[in-house]
Amino acid sequence: MGNDIFSSEALFEAWQIIKTQFPLAIWETIYVTILATVFAILIGLPLGILLVAGEKDGILPLPSWLLQILNVIINLLRSVPFLILMILVFPLTRLIVGTVVGTTASIVPLVIAAFPFVARLAESSIREINPNIIEMAQSTGASPMQIIIKVMIPESVPSLISNATIAFTTILGYSAMSGIIGGGGLGKIAINYGYYRYKYLIMILAVILLIVIVQIFQSIGTYLATKTDKRLKRK
Amino acid sequence: MENKVQLKINNLRKRFGTEVVLDGINLTVNKGEVVVVLGPSGCGKSTLLRCMNGLEAISEGEILLDGEKITAGSKEITKLRQKIGMVFQSYDLFPHKNILDNVTLAPIKVQKIPRKEAEERAEKLLRRVGLWKKRKAFPRELSGGQKQRAAIVRALCMNPEVMLFDEVTAALDPQMVREVLNVMLELAEGGMTMVIVTHEMQFARAVADKIIFLEKGKITEEAEPEEFFTNPKTETAKEFLQSFVYEKHKIQ
């Protein structure tokens, strides 16, 4: 009876935990994910653009060794499993945040893990642009910077939004994982109660909430991507 | 007509790898002159135009616009390109910008003229090609002919000194070809310096001051249109012109 997850005591206890801990956990999860996504985009988007513009026949050719180094760094960071990366960047996290545990501290490894991924996503968005359009812009005498800011980015907005949504949901997943070693939010609750104390109801609820958050942000992202796409037929 | 030299090409050579695509081109385009470049597919017409705009780096020789050298990738190229309007076969309007924004983007951002002034310029030009009503439309809402006229206006909005056209009607239905060619004829009458690549022979004959016939990267004929069309000197040019004539019972 005692380990029946739907017994009245279990439900009451669960309710107490939900009431006291969930609001904060939901907030922490969203706040960490949004901040980490924003920082990852701030680093990853320019990097992704550079990967395309910096090619030999791109609009802003970079020395090929530099491009090579950028690619290697991105591939390296992307191939380290997130939990291990989190431990590896502890010194950096301590340097920036002052501690390695807690919600805010988890933003640092999340950004480090996500920006290479975001760079690749941005790269693919930028590559989707019809190269004739870039050439057209060049032929008007636009400088590389003007082309990047006025043509490349605006012309790939729908795709960039779709990819930002993918980045957001991926980072949300990572942030839940960060609950294992010090991160906060719904992930921490799911692991603490579900894994360490066998309170499955709490764990399931935390997971459901994560799914709901993903659904909400995915819907917003899809809506904005469609809305900004002027190539689509109306209605 | 004035005889001021606008564009001068001296001994231009262009290689792609080991393939010589343009082989010793010499050409002078005077101010207000309309030069039509003809020639079989693959002879280097598009490459020639792309070199004139610095989109293609040249291997030898020089291209001078108002006496200034056009060098792909140089610091001055962005300044020089502002004086050369280019229109391609594939329109290449910015799909996420409406027509007015498409047309005013470069004047505002590249030439840094005030938005109001750019829009006045755009209005005049869009009205002239019958597209002012469509200024808020996005490219996908326009017909091919309308898109191409908008693309021409976009180039004109920079107040260029020279216009380059590369087979701008090749992708259009016959009725739409007419409306685009009319715009170009009007431009020619207005005294615009133009270099045109086209497969519309009637139009070439009507619009050109000078015909250039290109064969395997070399200019093999340079003549006034009447002379070229009635009395082509080279065998290839004869065959080329013949390929536009249709006669019954001749096809085996």
Ligand SMILES: Nc1ncnc2c1ncn2[C@@H]1O[C@H](COP(=O)(O)OP(=O)(O)OP(=O)(O)O)[C@@H](O)[C@H]1O
């Ligand atoms: N980027 C490139 N790399 C390699 N070869 C090229 C490139 N662009 C063009 N060429 C070659 O240069 C030659 C001339 O091409 P170009 O496009 O200038 O011909 P064209 O006269 O415009 O032909 P068309 O009438 O079919 O448009 C062709 O043999 C083509 O294969």
Ligand SMILES: [Mg+2]
């Ligand atoms: Mg061509």
